[in-house]
Amino acid sequence: MPMPCANCGAPTQLVSGPYLNSSLGLYCGYCRRSEPLPPDAAERVRYLQWRLMQLGQARENDEAPLRTVARLKRAWVPVLVVFFASTVLQISQTLSTVQAVQKAAPQAVHDVAFPMAIGLSMFAGYLFGYVGMLRGYRRAVKPLLRARPPMAAGLAIRCRSCGGDLPNVNAPEVVCRYCGAPNQLDKELTTRTGELLQAEISAYQARAAKVYSHDAFRAPTKAFYRWGAAGAVVALVVCVAAIQLVVAALGGGGDVHSPPRSAGP
Numbered sequence: 001m002p003m004p005c006a007n008c009g010a011p012t013q014l015v016s017g018p019y020l021n022s023s024l025g026l027y028c029g030y031c032r033r034s035e036p037l038p039p040d041a042a043e044r045v046r047y048l049q050w051r052l053m054q055l056g057q058a059r060e061n062d063e064a065p066l067r068t069v070a071r072l073k074r075a076w077v078p079v080l081v082v083f084f085a086s087t088v089l090q091i092s093q094t095l096s097t098v099q100a101v102q103k104a105a106p107q108a109v110h111d112v113a114f115p116m117a118i119g120l121s122m123f124a125g126y127l128f129g130y131v132g133m134l135r136g137y138r139r140a141v142k143p144l145l146r147a148r149p150p151m152a153a154g155l156a157i158r159c160r161s162c163g164g165d166l167p168n169v170n171a172p173e174v175v176c177r178y179c180g181a182p183n184q185l186d187k188e189l190t191t192r193t194g195e196l197l198q199a200e201i202s203a204y205q206a207r208a209a210k211v212y213s214h215d216a217f218r219a220p221t222k223a224f225y226r227w228g229a230a231g232a233v234v235a236l237v238v239c240v241a242a243i244q245l246v247v248a249a250l251g252g253g254g255d256v257h258s259p260p261r262s263a264g265p
Contacts, residue, residue, distance in 0.1 A: 007033045014045065052162060052179045059161050059181060065218045069137060072224065076130060083123045090119045110247050117239035121232045128231025129224040136223030140216040147174070147183035148200060149193045157189055 005012050005028035012026040015034075024042040027034045037045065094116040101112060147166055148158035156165040161181035166174050175182050189196070 005031060005033060006035065007031050016045075016049075055162055056179050056181070059179075063217050065221055066141065069133065069141075069220045072130070072133060079126065083126055087119050087123045090116050110243055113243045113246070114240075117236055117243060120239050121236035124235035125228040125232030129228025132227025133220045133224035135227075136220040140219035142184065144216060145182070145184045146196075147185055147189060149189045149196045151197070157183075157185070159183055 003012050003014075003026055004010065005026070008028060008031040010028055010030040012028045014024065014037075015027045016024045023036065024045055025034055025036045036042075094113055097112045145160065147160050148163065150157050156168065158164065159166055159176035159179060159181055160183050162176060162179040164176055164178040166176060166183060169185075171185065173182055173184050
């Protein structure tokens with residue numbers, strides 16, 4: 001609720017010191033007038049600030065796993081370039097070595113090419129893991145970061161954390177001016193308003209019943225390791241099977257082109 005200045009009538013701002021128990025007052029940026037808040041009003045403001053601080057700490061603890069997701073996203077391109085360059089170099093070196101030993105010792109191709117299979121499986125595991133992480137983020141986390149829909153037509157959308165009204169902005173994300181929580185905005189806030197309001201009620205009821213789980217914020221990290229391990233294993237099996245086929249072909253070719261034995265007397 002805005003508080004008009006007693007001198008000029010302009011909206012004032014709540015100002016306070018750096019600590020929770022610092023003195024509170026109202027400041028007008030138009031006429032530069034300051035006035036202290038009444039003791040009872042200041043006490044209520046301090047209590048609300050304390051509640052918002054608790055809410056912010058709980059939100060940061062719940063969303064701590066998303067920091068790992070952010071680090072993986074930032075490192076995605078550099079790591080991909082390094083993996084790709086090292087894989088190409090390893091393939092080139094392996095092919096050169098295979099060409100050198102395939103005639104003299106075809107069976108040695110397996111030992112020479114196996115390190116290449118390890119490198120390819122690691123590269124595939126990282127790719128699959130990143131895809132799985134994005135999928136887990138989109139399905140499990142993104143709905144939790146969405147702002148709350150308006151309670152009725154014509155009202156403002158609300159903060160997902162404290163429920164305060166959010167400003168009407170044309171952007172994919174807006175930060176709550178009350179608790180500092182980032183809120184993602186999308187068209188579903190208007191196309192699925194009734195469904196989202198019912199989901200909000202269900203979430204509050206689950207919290208009240210102590211059955212609400214915040215494990216969804218760990219879903220992207222779990223998906224990264226799960227999809228990465230599966231992708232690496234599949235790639236390794238495919239590479240080993242391909243190497244076996246190459247070794248079998250080279251061994252068969254050696255038998256075909258070997259000189260025939262001379263017939264006995």
